[in-house]
Amino acid sequence: MGNQEEKKMSEKHRKILEAAIDTFAEKGYAATSTNEIAKKAGVAEGTIFRHYKTKKELLLSIVSPTVAKFVAPHFVKSFSKEVLEGEYDSYEEFLRKLAYNRYEFIKQNFPILKIFIQEVAFHEEFQKPYFNLFKDVILPNFTKVVVHFQDKGELKKLPPETIIRFTISTIAGTIFTQRFLDQKQDFNQELEEAISFLMDGLSPGQK
Missing domain, CATH: 1.10.357.10 (Tetracycline Repressor, domain 2)
Known part of the structure; x- marks a missing residue:
């Protein structure tokens, strides 16, 4: 069960990173909101903040x-x-x-x-x-x-x-x-x- 939970999380995490890459590349860092990234990744905005405290931390990652x-x-x-x-x-x-x-x-x-x-x-x-x-x-x-x-x-x-x-x-x-x-x-x-x-x-x- 724990493993499956981890897998699910890493899949979500991967989707966040992919959505962030796409959105930052398309619109630039300043014009991108974490809300847009969350929508594109199909996750709640809060999920992003569980992994990254700020938008800059997400970019750095x-x-x-x-x-x-x-x-x-x-x-x-x-x-x-x-x-x-x-x-x-x-x-x-x-x-x-x-x-x-x-x-x-x-x-x-x-x-x-x-x-x-x-x-x-x-x-x-x-x-x-x-x-x-x-x-x-x-x-x-x-x-x-x-x-x-x-x-x-x-x-x-x-x-x-x-x-x-x-x-x-x-x-x-x-x-x-x-x-x-x-x-x-x-x-x-x-x-x-x-x-x-x-x-x-x-x-x-x-x-």
Whole structure:
């Protein structure tokens, strides 16, 4: 009996989290009420407050543990394994793999990533775990790729961190603006143009 009660509760709990993710992603944190979340989850508002004292606590529980436990490690492991640890003949080939791999990832995880992006700028407590994850895991592997192609003479001798920043902001910016703005545009073509744009800017050019 106890087990069944627990199961029922965890099912309700899951529904609350799913409803919160959907509603926060759709309307933003500030415009969402716990009452709306409760309606969407099919539970009484009081049920939410049995799990979370405040709306902010509910948001923190979504963005921190959920992203940290499920999305972030998946992001880091799959990104390292599928992209950063691969072998490439050129930085352009690497960029193509990076761009299409992350596009698929963002498509699959868009609602929670949208919440993360909306809220991470405003809540300092969200920021540290992700910055540490980036600094400890992604940055060293990404740096190896950049240095490798700098040594081959394919990339300008800029600081690797600068090349990484330009690469991430261009690829991520192209993907996210397409998701938020004009989804009718031929996205593959836009991604290819972003790759060409990066290569034009990062290649050493003729001496």
